[in-house]
Amino acid sequence: MNAPVSLPPPVRVRGLRSAFGDNVIHDGLNLDVRRGEILAIVGGSGTGKSVLLNTILGLKRPDGGQVEIFGRDVHDPSAEAQVERRTGVMFQSGALFSALTVSQNVEAPLREHTSLPDDFVRELAHLKIKLVGLMSRAADLMPAELSGGMRKRVGIARALALDPELLFLDEPTAGLDPIGAAEFDQLTRELCDSLGLTVLIITHDLDTLYTITDRVAVLADRKVVATAPVAELERSDHPWIRSYFNGPRGRAAQDAGRRNERTP
Amino acid sequence: MSSAAFQILIDRTGPTVKLSGDWTSLTLGEEAMGLRAALRETSGPARIALDNLGRLDTAGAYAILRAIHPSPAPAAAPDRPDVARLFDLVRPAIEKEEAEAGAPNWLYGIFDGIGRGLYAFADEALRAAAFVGQLISALGRTIRHPSRLRGISVTRVMETAGADALPIIMVMNFFIGTVVALVGANLLSSLGVSVFTVELVGVAVLREFAILFTAILLAGRSASSFAAQIGSMKMNQEVDAMQVMGVDQFDALVVPRVLALLWMMPLLTFAGMISGIVGGLLVSWVAMDMSPTFFLERLQQAVPARHFWIGMSKAPLLAILIATAGCRHGLFVGGDVESLGQRVTSAVVQAIFMIILFDAIFALIYLQLGL
Numbered sequence: 001m002n003a004p005v006s007l008p009p010p011v012r013v014r015g016l017r018s019a020f021g022d023n024v025i026h027d028g029l030n031l032d033v034r035r036g037e038i039l040a041i042v043g044g045s046g047t048g049k050s051v052l053l054n055t056i057l058g059l060k061r062p063d064g065g066q067v068e069i070f071g072r073d074v075h076d077p078s079a080e081a082q083v084e085r086r087t088g089v090m091f092q093s094g095a096l097f098s099a100l101t102v103s104q105n106v107e108a109p110l111r112e113h114t115s116l117p118d119d120f121v122r123e124l125a126h127l128k129i130k131l132v133g134l135m136s137r138a139a140d141l142m143p144a145e146l147s148g149g150m151r152k153r154v155g156i157a158r159a160l161a162l163d164p165e166l167l168f169l170d171e172p173t174a175g176l177d178p179i180g181a182a183e184f185d186q187l188t189r190e191l192c193d194s195l196g197l198t199v200l201i202i203t204h205d206l207d208t209l210y211t212i213t214d215r216v217a218v219l220a221d222r223k224v225v226a227t228a229p230v231a232e233l234e235r236s237d238h239p240w241i242r243s244y245f246n247g248p249r250g251r252a253a254q255d256a257g258r259r260n261e262r263t264p
Numbered sequence: 265m266s267s268a269a270f271q272i273l274i275d276r277t278g279p280t281v282k283l284s285g286d287w288t289s290l291t292l293g294e295e296a297m298g299l300r301a302a303l304r305e306t307s308g309p310a311r312i313a314l315d316n317l318g319r320l321d322t323a324g325a326y327a328i329l330r331a332i333h334p335s336p337a338p339a340a341a342p343d344r345p346d347v348a349r350l351f352d353l354v355r356p357a358i359e360k361e362e363a364e365a366g367a368p369n370w371l372y373g374i375f376d377g378i379g380r381g382l383y384a385f386a387d388e389a390l391r392a393a394a395f396v397g398q399l400i401s402a403l404g405r406t407i408r409h410p411s412r413l414r415g416i417s418v419t420r421v422m423e424t425a426g427a428d429a430l431p432i433i434m435v436m437n438f439f440i441g442t443v444v445a446l447v448g449a450n451l452l453s454s455l456g457v458s459v460f461t462v463e464l465v466g467v468a469v470l471r472e473f474a475i476l477f478t479a480i481l482l483a484g485r486s487a488s489s490f491a492a493q494i495g496s497m498k499m500n501q502e503v504d505a506m507q508v509m510g511v512d513q514f515d516a517l518v519v520p521r522v523l524a525l526l527w528m529m530p531l532l533t534f535a536g537m538i539s540g541i542v543g544g545l546l547v548s549w550v551a552m553d554m555s556p557t558f559f560l561e562r563l564q565q566a567v568p569a570r571h572f573w574i575g576m577s578k579a580p581l582l583a584i585l586i587a588t589a590g591c592r593h594g595l596f597v598g599g600d601v602e603s604l605g606q607r608v609t610s611a612v613v614q615a616i617f618m619i620i621l622f623d624a625i626f627a628l629i630y631l632q633l634g635l
Contacts, residue, residue, distance in 0.1 A: 144600035163321035
């Protein structure tokens with residue numbers, strides 16, 4: 001898109017503080033997501049990745065600091081509707097509405113926010129279902145009849161229903177087999193490129209980091225300790241980052257990532 | 265944001281469609297189908313002019329490409345790589361759509377529905393029969409090896425499903441007793457035989473109402489909670505975990521509930537009978553000046569004890585019906601929330617239906633026996 005340079009960043013977090021009672025999760029956390037990039041957030045268990053996501057989505061109020069999406073405070077009531085239309089979220093296990101068919105799940109945001117004719121909404125939902133790599137036969141199934149991988153694909157189709165500019169993916173590859181996970185990563189990259197999306201991924205999957213992300217933000221010590229491409233993070237001397245990327249799994253993913261670069 | 269619009273110009277070389285405004289899901293509105301309808305009326309393939317096109321998303325790209333199908337996508341201006349990318353993304357999906365077309369017609373849908381319904385009914389009947397068989401064998405095992413019985417589970421169900429239901433059952437039966445006495449007194453005093461109110465209250469409460477309303481209340485209270493408890497354990501894979509550990513799900517979940525209800529139901533019915541009669545007694549006292557001593561004496565003389573035993577004789581069977589309806593539907597819950605809701609509803613509806621049905625069968629049998 002012909003975006004002028006002066007547009008505010010899709011996500012901007014400044015001085016975020018989150019706490020549950022005395023348990024401080026984030027203190028002075030800063031994060032910027034740039035337009036058009038795939039940014040992953042990594043961190044050990046309990047470092048508050050999900051809390052950060054919920055705060056950015058406006059589901060949780062920050063105990064201090066500011067969270068802006070497209071330059072608007074997420075808790076500004078006048079901005080809410082606009083933020084909802086411009087962002088899409090895929091929750092960890094899909095969070096599909098179990099009473100609705102796959103197609104109706106994808107139609108739901110379209111019916112809520114647009115005035116499109118019924119037939120067109122249905123056709124558009126089928127289009128989205130095909131874009132995420134499902135057969136249109138799947139459109140009439142109930143969520144209970146889907147496998148874990150299909151459920152995630154429907155989740156992303158629903159998140160993309162309104163053509164958002166900003167997409168949040170919570171653990172997109174968790175629970176998928178390596179082949180399914182690789183396909184899902186590929187899908188994310190393709191959709192990001194062809195729809196000009198900005199994507200924020202919460203993940204543990206080292207393969208995802210090496211194959212599709214532009215930058216990685218590392219959560220540790222209650223803040224983002226580094227935001228950089230993976231290649232740079234490998235050279236970091238922060239102890240947690242070192243053990244994360246240079247542990248046995250990290251090295252295996254590094255090797256795989258390099259092999260992929262040689263034979264694309 | 266400006267709304268989507270188009271204009272069709274026809275000259276010697278054929279129709280040309282000029283698109284303007286933003287073609288996105290939020291700005292399309294009725295034009296989403298409008299372009300398709302308009303192009304169907306023009307003859308020959310249309311040229312698409314994209315010069316004035318504003319923003320475009322997949323919804324807009326789909327509306328345009330679907331309208332001009334099967335013509336190829338129009339060429340986007342070199343300064344709009346986003347338009348070309350969207351066309352490339354959407355176009356293959358539309359072609360696939362064509363290949364998959366041949367949607368089933370409505371007749372197919374009707375027969376499909378009938379077939380699925382029949383199959384589901386037969387499947388349900390088969391599974392219900394299997395459930396009864398498994399339950400009987402589990403009960404047999406428990407009788408042969410009483411040590412297998414989970415005493416703590418049984419007492420806990422007796423408390424939550426039995427003792428905790430006592431207040432509501434007593435209050436409800438009290439009101440049933442008062443209503444029967446009031447209606448009876450009104451009717452019988454017009455015939456000048458208001459003393460028969462005692463017989464009416466005694467027979468009605470002992471023989472039918474106490475057991476029937478206790479059973480219906482337990483169906484609403486316990487069949488639903490059994491189905492919901494076991495159903496959510498099933499959804500949480502707790503039932504699978506038991507099976508893997510070698511814990512029999514009937515021993516652990518069904519038998520304690522059935523036995524607890526079997527034990528509590530007669531007690532609750534007895535409490536219901538007492539409070540029903542107290543209700544009738546109070547109404548007779550207040551409304552008809554019938555002294556409590558007279559009421560109780562007449563009750564002993566005029567109402568034979570067999571009505572009490574007939575009422576009580578239904579308790580065990582109805583208890584088993586209620587407990588098994590709850591447990592069975594709980595175990596049949598699938599993996600999703602939808603089926604949990606459905607199963608809890610069916611548990612209650614089926615339990616109440618069976619209660620009324622078996623009460624009617626009992627009434628016929630006892631009538632034939634001349635009791």
